Amino acid sequence: MFDIQRYPQINPPQRLLMGPGPINADPRALRAMASPLIGQYDPAMTGYMNEVMALWREIFRTQNRWTMLVDGTSRAGIEAILLSAIRPGDRVLVPVFGRFGHLLCEIARRCRAEVRSIDVPWGEVFSPQQIEDAIKRVRPRLLLTVHGDTSTTLLQPLDELGDICRRYGVLFYTDATASLGGNELDTDGWGLDAVSAGLQKCLGGPSGSSPVTLSPRMEEVIRRRRRVEQGIRNDSHYDGDDEIIYSNYFDLGMIMDYWGPERLNHHTEATSMLFAARECARIILEEGLDNTLARHALHGRALAAGIQGMGLDTFGSPAHRMSNVLGVVIPAQVHGEAVRQRLLEDFHIEIGTSFGPLQGKIWRIGTMGYNARKDCVLQTLAALEAVLNRLGLKTVQGAAMQAAWDIYDSAGR
Structure with a gap:
């Protein structure tokens, strides 16, 4: 007899999707x-x-x-x-x-x-x-x-x-x-x-x-x-x-x-x-398309400032960087997948890896759509900094958050 109890109602875990997409839908x-x-x-x-x-x-x-x-x-x-x-x-x-x-x-x-x-x-x-x-x-x-x-x-x-x-x-x-x-x-x-x-x-x-x-x-x-x-x-x-x-x-x-x-x-x-x-x-359109573009640009800048504030390098030419996805060079001192796993398990935050010639070399962190928000950026920076320190890469505690706050303060946010 088929055991339907093995297939309970779908109840996915809560995640903050900060990778290159998909993101949390509005x-x-x-x-x-x-x-x-x-x-x-x-x-x-x-x-x-x-x-x-x-x-x-x-x-x-x-x-x-x-x-x-x-x-x-x-x-x-x-x-x-x-x-x-x-x-x-x-x-x-x-x-x-x-x-x-x-x-x-x-x-x-x-x-x-x-x-x-x-x-x-x-x-x-x-x-x-x-x-x-x-x-x-x-x-x-x-x-x-x-x-x-x-x-x-x-x-x-x-x-x-x-x-x-x-x-x-x-x-x-x-x-x-x-x-x-x-x-x-x-x-x-x-x-x-x-x-x-x-x-x-x-x-x-x-x-x-x-x-x-x-x-x-x-x-x-x-x-x-x-x-x-x-x-x-x-x-x-x-x-x-x-x-x-x-x-x-x-x-x-x-x-x-x-x-x-x-x-x-x-x-x-x-x-x-x-x-x-x-x-x-x-x-x-209710927000205004220009305002939506500006929102993505602001939170992208704040994320980049926070990443650099904790001493990490960003990938690619800043002049041609997407507003909504940031490439972060994985430090040699840590294993990129171990960081992603700890973020997912301990903070329920997902960031992306990469593939092709960039496999194992960069993370991809998204700030887009419904997740292009100040709380999402700050939460991700705080969690990433904590994980990096836990896995042996020492950063100046709080520097990432301060750098991101500086961006928000300068924009009146």
Whole structure:
């Protein structure tokens, strides 16, 4: 007989998630998820979908009509855009400065693209000139970028790349999963053709919904493929497979038809996640997007000052550091995983490790979304200092806290 008592009600331990994401979701987003379910064509539901589109246009800083959600984690948004935009044989250029540039290369290859990449050492970013030189050399159809790469904690400047892409007729995409809501991103002002994100970092929600926005130029590219595929189904003239979108679920043309006034059936919308995405955007706009960006910058500065105050080094160029994730060089005197384990077990605080060439070399500490707060920063600094001293790395007691307080005091906080 099956013993159901072996499977009690889920009761996860309380954690303060101060890693590179996910973070503790804002309680208001979690409450929104607990709202009653309604049918996908209920007028209330389609009204909420329209509200989501309007709210997220403000977050992305765009007038794009097609600003909506792709159901799934942030990677779902990436795959939907790349699968819908890339034709087999298309040449794409990927500037790689961390783990998630390699991810874009992998997904593009699965889309049957001809992938060309350029690389800098982890800890650096690209200059606009380096990317323009590569575009002139490679002549890609698409430029695929990562805005903020949490593996290196650095932010790639994008503001000059839109003009470069326009000069050479290149479609411009960025993965803003780790940056949107905590770092400046101006979709229209920077000339981005497509952007995707996820709720679980600066946006203050749970993982499971990917906001995306598409420019009119990107919409036309996707719609053109959509029309050709419809022609195949109608047995009209067709002489190749370069226009087939090799996914039904991630076909953005079909998703646009679902989110648009036609409301053509495509999938059953993830209602509870839509409620969460709506509330995440609403919370940010209630605070004011500029204020949200400033909040992330303040708490990021306070964390960095505290880390340096206890004598630790930060990783990467300060000029290109993300506001919401800090790389901390692991001191030679301690074992990085032992520190993380003690923080989790004794303080219920999670910080991140790293991978690739940075494996075992840095911790990644996040101050983002709902956790971009003074109490979270001070609690993490105090706990980290205590653990380091317990494991044999002596610091000046209280120096980290004083350095962080100095930042807050200077900001009137």
